[in-house]
Structures are given as structure tokens and as C-alpha cells.
Amino acid sequence: MAGNIYVIGAAGNEDSCKTNAVECFDPTRNCWSDLQRMPDSRHHHAVVVERERIWCVGGLEECNILSSVNCYDAFEEKWSSRPSMSQSRAMPSSVFYEQKVFVLGGYSSSDFAPEMRLASVEHFDSKTSQWTKFASMHNPRAVFSALVINDRMYSVGGDKRAKGLRSRCMLVGY
Incomplete structure (x- = not known):
């Protein structure tokens, strides 16, 4: 898996563009x-x-926001369903x-109104197979990036309609 690029699912302007396809690009073989x-x-x-x-x-699947979780195992080369999150989320971030x-x-809503952005955070523990709520972010965010640097989790940017968030980087949960 290391060094490869994966494209997972997609949607376009037409219903026929929705897909469950998964593709992998191997840059060492250029294929x-x-x-x-x-x-x-x-x-x-x-x-x-x-x-x-x-x-x-x-x-999203059609206009329904999903709480479902799928996991691809590269060794077994197959997908499996995992326990659903406690909250349905479209355009979340994950680390x-x-x-x-x-x-x-x-x-939390497929109309993507600014007031429907979520601040909540949850995590899945593979050992217990359970989702647990975590400290919420300071500001609700969608369409943003999350990353971990030096053992700290950050949320960066967000939906262009969220005034002031695009240039903000916030420490999460601490």
C-alpha cells in the first residue's frame, strides 16, 4: 500500500457517474x-x-447521509462492513x-446549510469494535483537512461559507 494512490468511490453531475469503483495507481510501475x-x-x-x-x-449515497463504514484489507484484498458511526456525516475528515x-x-444534512456543519468527533477502536465520542472541535467544520503532527491532531480550513475558517488551523481535543 505504501507509495500507491487510491481512488475510492465518486460522484459526478449525473446519476450514472456514482460508483463504488476502487482504483490503485502504482507510481513505480506507472500503471x-x-x-x-x-x-x-x-x-x-x-x-x-x-x-x-x-x-x-x-x-452520501444518493441524497442520504451515511453513518456506515467500510474497510478494505489489502492482504485479503476484500472489503468488509464495520460498525456504523454514532452520527451520519457527509464531507467529514478522518485521521x-x-x-x-x-x-x-x-x-449532518444533505442540503449542506452552514448551520448543519458538525463540530463533533468520534473514534473507532479496532480492539473493542466500538465508536466513542471524543472532545468536539472548537468550530463546526466540513470540507476540511485533518492531520496529526508531533502527536497532536489538527483541523485545517473548511467550507468557503464558514467565515474565517479557511485560514485557521485548530488543535483538536486538547
Whole structure:
């Protein structure tokens, strides 16, 4: 998995563009390959890598915001469903941190109104197979990035309609 680029799910302007396709680009061989498709079509989801697994969380299927979670195991080369998040989220962000999958923010409604942005954060522990709520972000965010630097989790940017957030970087949960 290391060094490869993955494209997982998508949506376009037409219903026919929605897909559960998964593709992998290997830059050392300069080629694309098709992987096993996800169990369902989704778009506007978050993707995060945990060692040899790719987690695909939330997003949209048609106009329905999802709480469902799929996980691709690169060794077994197959997808499996995992327990759903406690909250449905479209356009969230996700990081792998402290051996857990964290999912931050997103929208709770498919009309994407600014007041429907979420500040909530939850994480999945593979050892217990449970989602747990975590400290919320200071500001609700969607369409943003999350990252971990020097053992600290940050949220960066956000929806252009969120005044002042695009240039802000916030420490999460501490």
C-alpha cells in the first residue's frame, strides 16, 4: 500500500457517474489497476489508512447521509462492513491516530446549510469494535483537512461559507 494512490468511490453531475469503483495507481510501475469494489456506492466520504487497511467512512449515497463504514484489507484484498458511526456525516475528515480511526466534523444534512456543519468527533477502536465520542472541535467544520503532527491532531480550513475558517488551523481535543 505504501507509495500507491487510491481512488475510492465518486460522484459526478449525473446519476450514472456514482460508483463504488476502487482504483490503485502504482507510481513505480506507472500503471492503474482495479481493486475489489466497495459494497456500496458513495461520495463525499472520508478515507484514512491504518497500516494495511483503508477505511471509508460516512459520505452520501444518493441524497442520504451515511453513518456506515467500510474497510478494505489489502492482504485479503476484500472489503468488509464495520460498525456504523454514532452520527451520519457527509464531507467529514478522518485521521488514524493513537491506534484509532478518528472522524471529525462534516455535514449532518444533505442540503449542506452552514448551520448543519458538525463540530463533533468520534473514534473507532479496532480492539473493542466500538465508536466513542471524543472532545468536539472548537468550530463546526466540513470540507476540511485533518492531520496529526508531533502527536497532536489538527483541523485545517473548511467550507468557503464558514467565515474565517479557511485560514485557521485548530488543535483538536486538547
